[in-house]
Amino acid sequence: MQNKTNLTISILLSVMLFLQGNKLQAQSYFFERVYDETLAQASYVIGDLNTKEAIVIDPRRDIDVYLEIAQTNNLKITKVTETHIHADFLSGSRELTAVTNAELLLSGEGGADWQYQFPHTGLKDGSIIVVGQVELKVMHTPGHTPESITFLVRDMEASATPQRAITGDFIFVGDVGRPDLLEKTAGQIGSQEIGAKQLYASIHKFSKLPDDLEIWAGHGAGSFCGKSLSTIPHSTLKEEKQNSKALQFKNDEQGFVKYIMDGQLTPPKYFAMMKQLNKAERPLLIQVPIHPRLDQTVFQKAIDNNLLIIDTRSKDEVAKGHIQGSLHIENGKSLSTWVGSLLDYQQQIVLITNESHTEDLTRKLMRIGMDNIYGFVTGLDKMNVELEKSDLVSIGELKKHLDKKDMQIVDVRTESEYRNGHIKGVENMVLTSLENNIDKISKDKPVIIHCQSGVRAAMAYSILKRNGVENLKMYSGGINEWTEQKNELVK
Structure with a gap:
């Protein structure tokens, strides 16, 4: 038995060496x-x-x-x-x-x-x-x-x-x-x-x-x-x-x-x-830059001077409390693309995040040449600044308004996503073109926005708020929750 075991090990070693040599x-x-x-x-x-x-x-x-x-x-x-x-x-x-x-x-x-x-x-x-x-x-x-x-x-x-x-x-x-x-x-x-x-x-x-x-x-x-x-x-x-x-x-x-x-x-x-x-010729960035963490005084001055505040925390955190006029872009795989799609390269920005995410955000933004970072705020809960909550609605509340004309309901996904299946009676305004279509947002009745998962809806909510839309609500569950609960989509 021992000889058979040794023979098996020997064969296996020979095979491994042969494969390693070929590799x-x-x-x-x-x-x-x-x-x-x-x-x-x-x-x-x-x-x-x-x-x-x-x-x-x-x-x-x-x-x-x-x-x-x-x-x-x-x-x-x-x-x-x-x-x-x-x-x-x-x-x-x-x-x-x-x-x-x-x-x-x-x-x-x-x-x-x-x-x-x-x-x-x-x-x-x-x-x-x-x-x-x-x-x-x-x-x-x-x-x-x-x-x-x-x-x-x-x-x-x-x-x-x-x-x-x-x-x-x-x-x-x-x-x-x-x-x-x-x-x-x-x-x-x-x-x-x-x-x-x-x-x-x-x-x-x-x-x-x-x-x-x-x-x-x-x-x-x-x-x-x-x-x-x-x-x-x-x-x-x-x-x-x-x-x-x-x-x-x-x-x-x-x-x-x-x-x-x-x-x-x-x-x-x-x-x-x-x-x-x-x-063309441009300044080179040899190392990943380290941007300052802003204290209470400097952060308040940035707000007073109308620097663009980008809140990169999760949509759930932002919904519980965010700075009025801030733009919400959640830190995920697509952050660079959203920043490049929504921001002007001349804007100086302040990023709200967690301390562990500062280098990650810096790398993501430098990869698209977005270098105009004034600094980070890594402890918003410790800042003595006024916060406001997002106005969220449940799937049940959304359904109450679908067959009525008392509410404008907007799907901010892409045109192809909307065509492939949307909630009946809901209109489509793509997130990236939302700021250019503010005139299409109702001023006479409340507005509810949604997307697929809530991430884009949270961005859209911040864009509309920044542009003076006050009577605004967000259905954060989006199409994901809608279909999970066996509700119908139309094409």
């Missing part, structure tokens, strides 16, 4: 995906384990994560690059090159209007970047943007063909990049149809690559850069050809253009600012 052989170069859930954004560190050189692709602005990866793995970042001029986050490429003295390599494609306006080395279709034994070949893949490029990555000692593609916002898992952002955010009328046709041609060219090519994209589910992005981190070209609807329009350019233009969400307002800041 080391397969992973002959360093590869790590860095994922920011708050913006559903991916960046990549690729290095040679022998020469210790590394390149970073599409870094975010708080660059310490890449410096830590390099230090932990005994790598030196010698090159930094991007797949395109980003619209959804502020790139950290220049911060990273400033700290590491790495070479900055950026797309030189797209024409005169799409050139980066600061020192860098330009890349063209067919350009080769070498990092030790790793080769990154540039493929110009316009459509999402004119200058967009894809990096075809191969281990030169192991393969004659690329093994991975870093596709940026060109091809995602389950989707492709949207071509309408230039028109909708930068006002370039007519560019979305041109972009759609360029995207179709890029897909056709890319589809000729080996089927086993791994696709590593710049975004996952939750990004506004596409409409059907998957939560899966990577795929293969073969899988995308089989499963992505966007890749099913072979020899049907017109059908593809119609498909890709239909159903795209309204992009956040801050996208236009990101395009500008990522293209």
Whole structure:
């Protein structure tokens, strides 16, 4: 029995060593995906384990994560690059090159209007970047943007063909990049149809690559850069050809253009600012800043001087007591997007939060270039300031008013959410456009607002209060509670 046990252990150890050896052989170069859930954004560190050189692709602005990866793995970042001029986050490429003295390599494609306006080395279709034994070949893949490029990555000692593609916002898992952002955010009328046709041609060219090519994209589910992005981190070209609807329009350019233009969400307002800041010279932020905690006197002065107070606590905490005129944006995964959608970049802001959240909030906001933070208030309960409560209604109270004309009831979800199912008799005003539609809010009768879970309704409540709507109530349960209690939705 003992001999059999020893033999079994010996076999298991041999198998483990064999698998470990194969793993080391397969992973002959360093590869790590860095994922920011708050913006559903991916960046990549690729290095040679022998020469210790590394390149970073599409870094975010708080660059310490890449410096830590390099230090932990005994790598030196010698090159930094991007797949395109980003619209959804502020790139950290220049911060990273400033700290590491790495070479900055950026797309030189797209024409005169799409050139980066600061020192860098330009890349063209067919350009080769070498990092030790790793080769990154540039493929110009316009459509999402004119200058967009894809990096075809191969281990030169192991393969004659690329093994991975870093596709940026060109091809995602389950989707492709949207071509309408230039028109909708930068006002370039007519560019979305041109972009759609360029995207179709890029897909056709890319589809000729080996089927086993791994696709590593710049975004996952939750990004506004596409409409059907998957939560899966990577795929293969073969899988995308089989499963992505966007890749099913072979020899049907017109059908593809119609498909890709239909159903795209309204992009956040801050996208236009990101395009500008990522293209032109701007101040660099090498370290994550530490903002002051405001005491009673300084905080009161900020209120008196009409600084924008943003309350980032949970909707339940805010409902129990908040500062009159404050804007509520709950600190969650989507905070950056909401701040970028609702705020003016020129506004100086004070953030109400818990002490443990200050660094998290700073990072989220610096990733979209929202640096105008005056300070934090981390103990609102200890401040001698007057607070007001939110006026909440229950599901039962809401139902009492549905068939009557004595109340205006507003659903602040997106148009597509509303179309897919809403409470009968309720009108739709999208949260991000609410401030521009104050004239549509009744002045003669009470108003009830709701959303899916209560988070957006709480933001809408603060926006309307700031704009002088007094007779206001909030149904915090939203569609979630409505459907949980088996109530009907109409389409």
